[in-house]
Amino acid sequence: MASLTGFTPKIVKEPLPKEVAFFIKQFKGHTTFIGQTKLGIFTNYPGSLEDRYKELKTLNDLGHSIYMTVNETSPSGRKMEDLESIRAIYADDDTPRALPHKFPLEPSIIIRTSGSIGEYKHQYYWLTSTPDYETWELVMEGIIKVYEMDPGAKDLARILRVPGFMNHKYDPPSKCKMLHCSGQQYDWDVILKTFPPVPKEERQATATVQSGGDFNEHAHFQAFLNGDSIAPSMNALISHWGWHYSAENIRKKVEQLFQEVPDEVHAEHKTRYFEARKQIDKFIKSIKTKVTKKKMEESLSNSQAPVTSITPPIPEALDWDWSILKSNAIPEEVIPTALLQAAREVGDWTGVGQDPAILSAVFITSALLSKNILIHEIDDDLTTHCQSGICIVMDTGARKSSIYNQMNKPFFEYEDQIKLEWEEIRHHNSSKHKSWTSQLTKIRKDYDSSTEHTDAEFDFHIEQCAALEKKIDDIQMQEPWLRSSDVTEEKLVRKL
Structure with missing residues (x-):
């Protein structure tokens, strides 16, 4: 076992x-x-x-x-x-x-x-x-x-x-x-x-609503406010708003919705309203993910569609402020959904994280004065690390080497930074890893040398080994590597 x-x-x-x-x-x-x-x-x-x-x-x-x-x-x-x-x-x-x-x-x-x-x-x-x-x-x-x-x-x-x-x-x-x-x-x-199944037509109608089709907002308002349908109506409203508002604005609208519930209705269904309120963040996260995916698919089906300029032009000589990468305040609203999603996928793909990938994608788009953004799906083993292998290709007529160099700029600089940090902790981590591994080996050997164990001894042994294994798994032993050259040269440039 x-x-x-x-x-x-x-x-x-x-x-x-x-x-x-x-x-x-x-x-x-x-x-x-x-x-x-x-x-x-x-x-x-x-x-x-x-x-x-x-x-x-x-x-x-x-x-x-x-x-x-x-x-x-x-x-x-x-x-x-x-x-x-x-x-x-x-x-x-x-x-x-x-x-x-x-x-x-x-x-x-x-x-x-x-x-x-x-x-x-x-x-x-x-x-x-x-x-x-x-x-x-x-x-x-x-x-x-x-x-x-x-x-x-x-x-x-x-x-x-x-x-x-x-x-x-x-x-x-x-x-x-x-x-x-x-x-x-x-x-x-x-x-x-x-338990009659929901008619397929109704399910298809729901899907139409979720993709921005006709929606009876007033009916869901009333169902929520009179207590007839609390969590389902709130979810339906959030699903509808997800196509038109940012997550922050959706939360404001939901909060306003709760404030409009009559006191007598709230008193009668207090527990159900309380439980619905706890689901707000989950519902918002779910619909924003669906919206992003849907818009991504639409971009894939019409890759030649023009994309509005995302930011003012960025100077060719850009001094990267790495403190920006630690901030979650990147204005996603100014970045087209397709580019944003692709940048996130590239970020997950390389291990560099979405913020550097977004900034890199923004920089390329501005520096090369891109007019169209083509998104191509790549099917390979990297799909285990992200929902679909996505690569950004700029339809600018610029030289391949220019795109390659611009894409790699933030990746290489970020890679150099974390490698310097790694050198400072490498020796210390190696010593701890060796010590804990030796302890774990000895504990297992001593335990297996005995033929019988009490339940208490087994439980203690499990806890002791699990604690050491967690320490060993958590310690960083491999030198950081962002595979920047792989993702740009082999995936981006090759696709051009």
């Missing part, structure tokens, strides 16, 4: 608690379990829970949250391409309630995920099966719309919390508890009759 620290502990499997065993038994086929650190880092743990329980329990005791894939996945991962079969529909209820929500069809399983007396949050499962992935998604859309469930929990590869483990999202933590489990398997026809 592979463990947190990479060694094979000599321990006997710990029996699963009855609650956990009975819950997992309801989900046929392979399940991937997931551990989430306090910093939000997810790690997959494929295999049976019987093999993984001791390890996951130890992680949970250390403050990690534990999740599982709702639908069956292959051992290779938990992405859409790893999906094997549908095992349930579900609803994630973020609205605190004293008792679980009442549905026209009794859930097969009800989980209390967090909260205190009178303020509990729940998850509901209806066990079922269907090969029709598209209709499954439409059913999920319908449940969210009709019952005002969490709109972010509706995808086929969704992970949800496992009962029997602590939920460390809140302080103090609370235990996920299974309140009900009939194990009832519902025919798909029963699911469709009880």
